[in-house]
Amino acid sequence: EAGVAQSPRYKIIEKRQSVAFWCNPISGHATLYWYQQILGQGPKLLIQFQNNGVVDDSQLPKDRFSAERLKGVDSTLKIQPAKLEDSAVYLCASSSYSGGQYNEQFFGPGTRLTVL
Amino acid sequence: GEDVEQSLFLSVREGDSSVINCTYTDSSSTYLYWYKQEPGAGLQLLTYIFSNMDMKQDQRLTVLLNKKDKHLSLRIADTQTGDSAIYFCAESKGYNKLIFGAGTRLAVHP
Numbered sequence: 001e002a003g004v005a006q007s008p009r010y011k012i013i014e015k016r017q018s019v020a021f022w023c024n025p026i027s028g029h030a031t032l033y034w035y036q037q038i039l040g041q042g043p044k045l046l047i048q049f050q051n052n053g054v055v056d057d058s059q060l061p062k063d064r065f066s067a068e069r070l071k072g073v074d075s076t077l078k079i080q081p082a083k084l085e086d087s088a089v090y091l092c093a094s095s096s097y098s099g100g101q102y103n104e105q106f107f108g109p110g111t112r113l114t115v116l
Numbered sequence: 117g118e119d120v121e122q123s124l125f126l127s128v129r130e131g132d133s134s135v136i137n138c139t140y141t142d143s144s145s146t147y148l149y150w151y152k153q154e155p156g157a158g159l160q161l162l163t164y165i166f167s168n169m170d171m172k173q174d175q176r177l178t179v180l181l182n183k184k185d186k187h188l189s190l191r192i193a194d195t196q197t198g199d200s201a202i203y204f205c206a207e208s209k210g211y212n213k214l215i216f217g218a219g220t221r222l223a224v225h226p
Contacts, residue, residue: 004158031212042120042204042216043159055211091158095212102212107158 002026004108006092012114018080021111025073025094031055031102032069034077035091037110043091049075050097079113087115120217122205127223134192136220138205143186145207149214150179150190153202162190162203192222200224 005024013019025032030051035043046065048055051072060067064083069075079086089110096103121139128134140148146167151159165172165179165188172179178191192199202219209215 035214040218042206042218043214044216045213048211048213050211056213093159104161104164105212105214107160109156109158 004092004094004106006090006108006111008111009109010112010114012116013082014116015084016081018078019082019113020076020078021090021092021113023075023077023092023108025075025092026096026106028096029094029106030072030097031095032075033093033095033105034067034075035093037089037091039088046077082113082115084115087113089113120205120207120215122203122217122220124218125221125223127225128195130195130197130224130226132195134190134195134199134222134224136190136192136203136205136222138188138190138217140186140188140205140207140215142207142209142215143183145209147208148179148181148188149206149208150177150188151204151206151216153204153219159204195222195224197224197226 032049034046037043046060047057047067049069052069067077089112091110092108093105095105149164150162152162163174176193180189202221204219205217206214
């Protein structure tokens with residue numbers, strides 16, 4: 001079974017530029033998550049999708065971050081414009097959902113963003 | 117608040133046991149998790165414990181849960197160099213939202 005795929009693996013941009021990350025979850029997983037992991041910290045949930053609907057985006061800085069999962073499969077996370085403090089690893093995860101229960105989250109390798 | 121707290125660093129000798137500790141905040145969390153992160157890799161689920169249990173054993177891993185003190189620990193028996201990594205404790209809230217600690221870096225030396 002293929003895992004969660006993310007691209008690019010690394011990205012370096014200057015502040016005020018825009019950047020987009022892509023995630024393809026495990027086939028059949030209805031729930032998709034984007035986490036931000038700043039160096040030396042644990043991951044923090046930015047947004048959670050159930051199919052193509054948003055379940056939780058309470059910690060997404062909506063003035064600059066946006067995310068979509070239009071067809072309920074792959075997803076993109078965008079930052080526009082980027083700030084220095086956005087330098088982090090962006091992790092995508094997916095989980096199946098059955099019987100009213102969320103199952104284990106599987107994580108992708110992440111995209112390391114450096115903002116100069 | 118939403119803080120999950122862990123000690124930041126642990127150094128052990130190969131073959132010894134490692135114990136990584138964590139305190140969490142939400143007594144209503146249904147599941148508590150331990151994840152492992154190796155350099156350049158994503159997070160790997162090691163084990164989890166349901167909140168109505170107080171212990172779970174899985175090969176070399178033992179998880180202990182003290183609900184009264186909101187304390188979780190992970191014991192790794194016979195620690196090997198391949199166990200060197202960062203270990204994250206996490207609690208689940210709401211719709212499977214994971215709240216992670218800052219991670220404990222485990223260094224295993226000969």
